[in-house]
Amino acid sequence: MESIPLPPRRSRYVCQQCGEVSVKWLGRCPSCEAWNTLVEELDVRESRPRRAAAGARSVPATEASGWEEERRSLGVWELDRVLGGGIVPGALVLVGGEPGVGKSTLLLQVAALYAERCGTVLYVSGEESVGQVAMRARRLGTVHPRLRLLSEARVEVIEEVIAAEEPELVVVDSIQTMLHPDLETGPGSVAQVRECCHFLGRIGKERGIAVFFIGHVTKQGTLAGPKVLEHAVDVVLHVEGESHSALRLLRPVKNRFGSTQEVGIFEMTAAGLKPVENPSELFLQERPMGSPGSVVTASREGSRPLLVEVQALVAPTAFGGTPRRQAAGVDYNRVSIILAVLERRVGIPLQTHDVYVNVAGGVKTTEPACDLAIALAVASSFHGRPVDPSTVVFGEVGLSGEVRSVGHGEERLQEAARLGFRRAVVPAGARLERAAAIAVAGVRSVEEAISAGLGGSAGKRGGGSA
Template structure:
């Protein structure tokens, strides 16, 4: 007879303990330990009691010299969405396990159903497994999106045993699990969505993907903080982690890679939600700049790198006298601590009295930027609003600002300048150390600056 054993698992990091603890030793969070009942079957012992000690191919793997291992380029399946292909590193890698998370109603299922249709039309077998909708509900949504193909199989199930059997029968090229929080294994006694269930089901899906060379997409719910629900171990197990961002009441959506074993981790794809589904945005810079005000103070444009793509974004700042004892510092789209840091530099190195001013900063378009190259644009936006002097509409600013007021070199300057020239900008204010060694587009004036004060002289006249 199976023996029952009680253990406590942290809901954040998956740390296991024989007794309850208020603070998790693994991640340091409080009140995250959840009691679960573990059934230990006779004759099985150890952490790998439920796994086979064989290689994914069915044979035992032997140690071999690294020089004798042959390497080949991973075979990829390209979708019709160029934005998604770039985020994935060139397409869907066969045998990969991809986790995609996002807020409810953001469009995760819509995106994956569109991808399923595109691959099915390319004579690829796709199995769409939904644990949240019936097959009729999935069919209604597919009709709305115009998705129809004999190579697209739909299955509604949450039991991992039946899901594995369905994958074996269909033998697809792509499997989509929507969502991992609804899937359960009957041998695990905890409820679906718990730490144990998510870990065990993901491990089983990973074994299926690697053994049979099947690409598997799993949808993950997110917490109120915006991170993927379940143990942190989930993100470590998969090959790629994608976040689907954007406001539900706005049309633009952003797919961002935060982990990718087969490509860059800083790539970003932009889509627009329409009646017939998601459509990719080929030139996002035009979208972010199309509503820029003419002659308004506190507005600058920066060329930021998102992975391998340069994106031009408007940065807006509003500086006004404070009504409180402590001035406010608020930011949307970037870290609010960056505002305090750059305002301190402007006070100390430029002589602006900002300690009695409220500061509000916004990255227009709903995009999030965190690279150092946007420092100079933020500093000029703050100074422009404070002095109520607008910048030129054809100016673009690039550069990192140090605490001593210097403007530091940034990477990939040529790509940034080319993107600015493509959209009609005429003057680029950039670090002096970035000048030279690369070709400048026609019609572009480069202004190299070494300090923030020098940049303000060119941008707003001092």
Template structure:
């Protein structure tokens, strides 16, 4: 027999229920996700079966032709997507304000339209004339590109019925509301309702949809967590306001690898792809300079060269020593300095140390530890070493160096760019997979930080 439950409140994020409203869900800690739930009826009757609309087939007999990819016309974005857009795919592109999301997607829409595919660009944040001005500035005008400025979901779907596009860009999901949903535009309920409707329409029509999403002050995608679960691909658009370099990183991809990155550069004429970004994060010196070292980091599957610079200065009087970092993790630099103090006999406790990257690069790869140690040691001793040298390796607390993943791809990239010597940890090279043929690069394996400094003649002569 059915049993009537008492009215309560429910979290739209995790499903937690309570007898009173709270501003923050006690289970998932989400703010503003607890809403009133009407009386519901629970029953123990079994769910009725219904005839399936389509017959189940063996997976080998399912046609894959409907999932053929179409190139966007932007090589770096196609690289991240895994080869282009699949019909019916729903892509979420998130990034900070001003990073260039709208500029990038307007270029994608224009390239798609120039290839003869009808495209609909829906803007909810700007007027149609504002988008038109940007399109003129970035040369993104095309006959098959249709533009609409709407904030109502029903009207947006009406444009889809009228234009019949193969690609729709919605900028942004937080500005569109559905009349059947609760709350205001950008709220948890509205974002979920609008996204669910767009996913349903995209799958039914075989139309690719790219949605622009906002980010919070912590860098996460704004809205309910289910937003990322509903879409097929999640892309993060990253970049520094003070640098023209931009990077698109895939964090979820149902149709391709989820660890690829695409590189772009923002200029006065819009955003352009950078197929070979290694030179952006290094400087060219005519002569060797103390306090610099180049390393190779992995961004997804792509090896990128990055230069680390260090500066060491004596502490005046009794002033506490300063540690300043830019582009590298502060705690890892502090650990590396302690290792240099104890294992390499370099006096670091009474010196100011500054560590920075070149070109606004942010290095999170632990394999850059050895480059930081070499740059600081070179600055501390005021000694240089040959220019075409790089160092890779994760530093342990015992002063040892740990293996570097994807080393073969890293050294191959360094060899392509003309480097002559690479310092790597012992037993890092996987000869079973076949080492790449190197022309001028010599790879030297060392077990510890002290040995790496010895190879570069950066070991301190005296012992404390």
């Protein structure tokens, strides 16, 4: 009896770092240039059942209805604000962060609060058993009858549970542990992550169920898996935090339903993550009074002003070597520009000094409004003269040494006045129609700002370094 030859199996090679596809094995990925990351995967697309296209039709934009009016609060107002005012039905949200930063803790709290306020929530864990998740929920005080727990990694089983229980919110912990039945690769591979995200995302879109995916990160701090994972979801959130600090920042990297400029601020406690009601007070509560090199600036994170402390330390370079420049919490390139302006336009000889700039509290800011505070902090440390602790400073610094105005000046001053600041050094061109109860000193150049902040000459050293 003559045997029937089997059809050849189609395979491809996929980079496990970036998802680049190649028809042959390569030692180095041509896209991300990582070595030995291409793994063979079977192409099973032809074996999948095709979905019927009968009845598909387009809808005029004027007749299409949106879910804007159906946004629902998650019960955590900091997260609601980052998402743009609540969660949209059918939204796909990817939450990433370092191990132990609080991703699972935050979403377990959200799941319980949403179950208490709205309806059934399904928490799917591919990493822990139901008992382990329940133990963690009891420790956090997030137990509710409408919070359903499921320990499962197979997406087809998860689909059956969703169809049977009809939850309004689903949390998947984590997307890297999910398993698609049509793929022979193991969990966490590029193909598995991509297909499982598409599979569960389609369920959420069709049923109007919001789905939260927890994602792992690589050693470089980027989300593990293919880049298409970030494109497939509606919102990408990143949880930031240091192991030695209780502060956690929630930043949106992508948001189809709101701004990506917002930031949520939380504090890690024994009872879980708690939103910080007054972040400015938190960042300034340990500020040293009367210390050279310390300046408070009014930054802006999303829709709210945020007062943070900018610190600078200027010290002579040891043995006449190459000066060191280090920056934490601010853009290094902007610091380099400001130091060049101080040398050229103000006459401060920093070419023989090491300069260190830091934003206290682990906060990161890229706003140009912090330029003037950096310049004033460096000058304060260089001259050894402190800035008045009741003074707040903000403004953008140009290459000519001019101080340029920034937006939302009134809101920045109102926040400073609320916290007890009595004086502000701001750009002279700032539009302040409703000035707060605070004395405003308008300056046009960095030299004027240093004179207003320190008093006296802004140029060469008048005192010891600090």
